[in-house]
Amino acid sequence: xxxxxxxxxxxxxxxxxxxxxxxxxxxxxxxxxxxxxxxxxxxxxxxxxxxxxxxxxxxxxxxxxxxxxxxxxxxxxxxxx
Numbered sequence: 001x002x003x004x005x006x007x008x009x010x011x012x013x014x015x016x017x018x019x020x021x022x023x024x025x026x027x028x029x030x031x032x033x034x035x036x037x038x039x040x041x042x043x044x045x046x047x048x049x050x051x052x053x054x055x056x057x058x059x060x061x062x063x064x065x066x067x068x069x070x071x072x073x074x075x076x077x078x079x080x081x
Contacts, residue, residue, distance in 0.1 A: 004076045006032045006069060007051040014048040014062050022066070027073055029080075052076065 006023060008014050020032040048065040049058045052072040059065025 003080065004030045004073050005051075005053055006030060006073070008032065008034050009037055010034050011037070011045070012048060012050075014050055014065055016062050017066055019050070019066070019069075023069070023073070026070075027077070029077060030073055 004027065006019065008019060015034070020034070023030050023032050047058055047060060048062045049056055050065065050069055051057070052069055053076055055072060057065060057068045057072050059068050
């Protein structure tokens with residue numbers, strides 16, 4: 001398992017992208033977990049989001065959110081270098 005955990009809700013628009021395949025291939029230190037619900041009621045319907053080490057990352061589109069997730073992962077990994 002990675003040192004950076006990305007959590008997504010399976011009801012969110014971000015699931016249109018295969019985050020597990022994309023991120024775990026690009027960043028071996030990352031583990032992507034999909035949950036039925038992350039308990040942010042209604043948030044998943046409003047805009048794409050994910051949790052990166054418990055920090056909420058938002059975007060207007062799934063692609064924008066993915067870019068922000070990548071940035072957040074790089075910030076988290078910078079601590080270990």
